[in-house]
Amino acid sequence: MTNVAPPLKTSHAAGGWGALRSCGKHLIKSGSAITGAITLLKANQSDGFDCPGCAWGDPEHGSSFEFCENGVKAVSWEATARRATPDFFAKHTVNELRGWTDYDLENVGRLTEPMAYDAATDRYVAVSWDEAFAGIGKALNALNSPDEAEFYTSGRASNEAAFLYQLFARAYGTNNFPDCSNMCHEASGVGLIQSIGIGKGTVLLEDFEHADAIIVIGQNPGTNHPRMLGDLRRAAKRGAKVAVLNPVRERGLERFADPQDKIEMLRGGSTSIATHYFQPKLGGDMAAIRGVAKIVFARDAAEREAGRPGFIDNAFVAEHTVGLDAWRAEVEATSWGAIEDQSGLSYDEIASLADVYCGAKRLIATWAMGVTQHKHSVATVREITNLLLLGGHIGREGAGLCPVRGHSNVQGDRTVGINENPPSWLLDGLDREFGIVSPRRPGHNVLHAIQAMVDGRSKAFIGLGGNFLRATPDTPVVEQALRSCKLTVQIATKPNLGHMAVGEIAYLLPCLGRTEIDRSGDIKQIVTVEDSMSMVHGSGGINKPASPHLKSEIGVIAGMAAATVGSARIDWAAMAADYDVIRDKIAAVIPGFEGYNARVRQPRGFHLRNAASEREWNTASGKAEFSAAPLPAEVEHQQARRTAGAFVLQTFRSHDQYNTTIYGLDDRYRGVYGERRVVFANPADIEAMGAEPNARIDVIGSSDDGRTRVAEDFRLVAYDIPRGCVAGYYPELNSVVPFTKAGDMSDTPLSKSVMVSFRKREAA
Numbered sequence: 001m002t003n004v005a006p007p008l009k010t011s012h013a014a015g016g017w018g019a020l021r022s023c024g025k026h027l028i029k030s031g032s033a034i035t036g037a038i039t040l041l042k043a044n045q046s047d048g049f050d051c052p053g054c055a056w057g058d059p060e061h062g063s064s065f066e067f068c069e070n071g072v073k074a075v076s077w078e079a080t081a082r083r084a085t086p087d088f089f090a091k092h093t094v095n096e097l098r099g100w101t102d103y104d105l106e107n108v109g110r111l112t113e114p115m116a117y118d119a120a121t122d123r124y125v126a127v128s129w130d131e132a133f134a135g136i137g138k139a140l141n142a143l144n145s146p147d148e149a150e151f152y153t154s155g156r157a158s159n160e161a162a163f164l165y166q167l168f169a170r171a172y173g174t175n176n177f178p179d180c181s182n183m184c185h186e187a188s189g190v191g192l193i194q195s196i197g198i199g200k201g202t203v204l205l206e207d208f209e210h211a212d213a214i215i216v217i218g219q220n221p222g223t224n225h226p227r228m229l230g231d232l233r234r235a236a237k238r239g240a241k242v243a244v245l246n247p248v249r250e251r252g253l254e255r256f257a258d259p260q261d262k263i264e265m266l267r268g269g270s271t272s273i274a275t276h277y278f279q280p281k282l283g284g285d286m287a288a289i290r291g292v293a294k295i296v297f298a299r300d301a302a303e304r305e306a307g308r309p310g311f312i313d314n315a316f317v318a319e320h321t322v323g324l325d326a327w328r329a330e331v332e333a334t335s336w337g338a339i340e341d342q343s344g345l346s347y348d349e350i351a352s353l354a355d356v357y358c359g360a361k362r363l364i365a366t367w368a369m370g371v372t373q374h375k376h377s378v379a380t381v382r383e384i385t386n387l388l389l390l391g392g393h394i395g396r397e398g399a400g401l402c403p404v405r406g407h408s409n410v411q412g413d414r415t416v417g418i419n420e421n422p423p424s425w426l427l428d429g430l431d432r433e434f435g436i437v438s439p440r441r442p443g444h445n446v447l448h449a450i451q452a453m454v455d456g457r458s459k460a461f462i463g464l465g466g467n468f469l470r471a472t473p474d475t476p477v478v479e480q481a482l483r484s485c486k487l488t489v490q491i492a493t494k495p496n497l498g499h500m501a502v503g504e505i506a507y508l509l510p511c512l513g514r515t516e517i518d519r520s521g522d523i524k525q526i527v528t529v530e531d532s533m534s535m536v537h538g539s540g541g542i543n544k545p546a547s548p549h550l551k552s553e554i555g556v557i558a559g560m561a562a563a564t565v566g567s568a569r570i571d572w573a574a575m576a577a578d579y580d581v582i583r584d585k586i587a588a589v590i591p592g593f594e595g596y597n598a599r600v601r602q603p604r605g606f607h608l609r610n611a612a613s614e615r616e617w618n619t620a621s622g623k624a625e626f627s628a629a630p631l632p633a634e635v636e637h638q639q640a641r642r643t644a645g646a647f648v649l650q651t652f653r654s655h656d657q658y659n660t661t662i663y664g665l666d667d668r669y670r671g672v673y674g675e676r677r678v679v680f681a682n683p684a685d686i687e688a689m690g691a692e693p694n695a696r697i698d699v700i701g702s703s704d705d706g707r708t709r710v711a712e713d714f715r716l717v718a719y720d721i722p723r724g725c726v727a728g729y730y731p732e733l734n735s736v737v738p739f740t741k742a743g744d745m746s747d748t749p750l751s752k753s754v755m756v757s758f759r760k761r762e763a764a
């Protein structure tokens with residue numbers, strides 16, 4: 001049993017000098033070493049911009065620049081010296097560009113002018129902003145119904161842009177808001193609302209300084225939330241337990257050399273992060289947590305029998321919760337056989353995790369995509385919540401729930417109204433403030449939007465950032481769906497493959513990035529974002545815009561809106577001229593934003609009130625609700641075992657990518673260099689397949705809905721991963737992820753539970 005992470009023998013710790021070297025490389029590659037370096041000094045500072053990387057919180061005493069290797073990549077990616085000008089588009093047809101990779105397309109550089117698709121020459125050609133807006137307004141108004149249009153948001157959009165965007169779509173008449181969140185933390189939102197009445201985490205960054213134990217579930221912070229490692233490292237140094245649940249041994253969770261720590265860097269030292277490392281099988285976390293609960297119930301009873309205090313916070317449970325008995329009955333009815341088989345962990349390993357739980361007076365649980373991209377993710381989020389409720393670990397210092405968000409403002413976008421299923425108070429507020437009649441029909445999420453485009457029910461796609469084509473499942477299906485639209489509009493900073501899936505009428509509209517100065521007349525605008533800890537703060541760019549023709553996202557939205565719904569009721573231009581006006585409107589519609597304009601100018605911004613963290617529960621019962629869901633009868637790795645050659649695949653991120661943006665071809669911490677088409681598998685599984693490590697294979701997805709799904713030419717890599725489970729990178733593997741399968745209640749694609757088999761490729 002290896003639940004205590006052994007020191008790494010061969011390779012280096014995460015972070016450290018490797019991270020610094022990599023940063024230099026990325027700054028030089030972007031052709032902006034100097035602006036890049038200056039720009040970085042302003043990331044996440046009170047007078048600078050919010051890092052467009054992840055949504056981890058910023059420290060209170062944040063005067064020193066928090067170094068983060070992947071933040072450097074995100075910033076230098078945007079601050080590049082390269083440009084995708086009209087000349088570039090004149091040289092290449094769209095059909096030709098469809099054969100490029102996202103990597104090559106984004107490498108062309110920043111978009112400089114608004115472009116319209118010219119079908120006659122199959123090229124994007126420059127247009128004026130006014131022509132573009134008029135064309136969009138005309139095409140949208142020509143649809144049979146506003147519900148034929150899809151308004152996609154990627155989570156980088158600021159609160160102001162997102163609020164204006166949802167106002168535009170609702171004034172136009174639809175709630176169709178497919179959103180990157182539908183592919184991301186949807187299960188966290190849905191599960192937490194059911195359990196504690198708010199779909200957000202309950203901790204502050206400071207809580208990490210007080211926790212006795214932190215359980216990190218299904219998350220790879222070394223790559224995706226590097227600044228979180230600093231907080232985990234400080235916790236580990238002062239003796240807190242850090243227990244990891246992850247099928248893969250991720251380097252950053254084992255040892256970390258903090259580039260912030262000069263002494264550690266000079267001595268070549270590093271700090272162990274995980275005190276306990278468990279490797280469940282894919283989708284096995286709910287069973288593992290249930291096992292912990294089973295032990296806690298038993299130990300609590302034994303302790304109390306012996307006259308000692310137990311491990312259940314009975315006072316908290318009695319005052320603040322409902323449903324414990326039903327859950328307890330369910331836990332007791334679940335057999336150890338079922339728990340061990342489904343989790344892939346032994347009783348002893350689960351007991352060791354229960355030791356961590358019982359030893360902690362203050363416990364934090366964090367999680368990300370390893371929890372949320374399965375069929376039973378909502379149930380799993382609620383099971384994690386159950387476990388914390390049992391010990392009273394919500395609403396006390398050093399304890400709580402922490403779904404670690406992805407995009408830097410994905411949480412804020414939802415807060416300000418990007419929601420296909422809006423609450424009526426939101427619509428009432430918009431109607432009252434703007435004199436519109438918001439549609440009451442629920443709209444489309446990502447999977448609904450794809451289906452509607454496939455069926456021809458949706459005919460227009462507007463993308464506020466992101467890369468809908470490459471982020472979604474079943475890439476060939478989605479490409480066809482977008483190309484069958486009457487109108488596609490993409491608002492972006494750099495070209496990507498999604499922009500080449502053009503509708504009959506298509507526009508590619510360039511916008512300012514977060515690092516750039518956004519000026520209207522005399523006003524230097526700021527925007528605001530909300531991090532994973534519900535801190536709302538300002539962000540103002542410092543770089544000269546990549547081109548004089550760029551508009552802010554807000555300017556683009558205002559222009560489209562004025563051309564589509566007119567300015568009689570809503571003064572779009574006034575809002576675009578001064579974002580304070582937008583913030584005043586947000587404050588009037590969305591609770592918690594009173595005094596927005598003043599509070600956002602305080603150094604660290606302000607905290608949006610989170611009722612659950614104050615033990616006020618906005619649920620039907622007015623209490624926190626234990627969930628009593630049964631374990632799934634079977635998860636994918638159990639199904640795979642019954643079919644020869646079948647495996648469950650998770651699609652995750654390499655160290656050199658930001659979602660669909662590929663910065664480079666290395667995955668340093670996992671020892672992969674110069675390639676991305678790899679599948680990580682257990683050596684025993686490779687042998688059982690009759691293959692050799694490094695063999696070249698095709699990945700075959702399920703075809704139970706009649707579609708053929710193949711991703712060609714991958715290398716099999718022997719790796720420390722449980723049997724029956726394999727892993728590889730998104731977006732390359734999205735062509736084997738079915739858009740027809742989704743999480744229960746979350747409707748999230750099952751990106752971490754894809755049923756696959758392999759086919760050997762004949763040597764060329």
Ligand SMILES: Nc1nc2c(c(=O)[nH]1)N[C@H]1C(S)=C(S)[C@@H](COP(=O)(O)OP(=O)(O)OC[C@H]3O[C@@H](n4cnc5c(=O)[nH]c(N)nc54)[C@H](O)[C@@H]3O)O[C@H]1N2
Binds near residue numbers: 246368370405651
């Ligand atoms: N540099 C960089 N930063 C990013 C991003 C990026 O692409 N690059 N993306 C941003 C976004 S949008 C998001 S949502 C986050 C994503 O952050 P993560 O959730 O860390 O992203 P993934 O790479 O998908 O990693 C999932 C992790 O969960 C593990 N895992 C997979 N399945 C299971 C399971 O069933 N159980 C358990 N216990 N573990 C499992 C995997 O082994 C992997 O370590 O990061 C954000 N930050």
Ligand SMILES: Nc1nc2c(c(=O)[nH]1)N[C@H]1C(S)=C(S)[C@@H](COP(=O)(O)OP(=O)(O)OC[C@H]3O[C@@H](n4cnc5c(=O)[nH]c(N)nc54)[C@H](O)[C@@H]3O)O[C@H]1N2
Binds near residue numbers: 154492651652659
């Ligand atoms: N198989 C599989 N699929 C997944 C996932 C997975 O783990 N596995 N993860 C899912 C998750 S968690 C997420 S969040 C989604 C991500 O889905 P998206 O958010 O749609 O994708 P990104 O790759 O983050 O978007 C990159 C593009 O955003 C544009 N962009 C960058 N900065 C800006 C800006 O400031 N403004 C504007 N307007 N545009 C900008 C650039 O043109 C760039 O090409 O993918 C999901 N898809």
Ligand SMILES: [Mo]
Binds near residue numbers: 183407
């Ligand atoms: Mo995400």
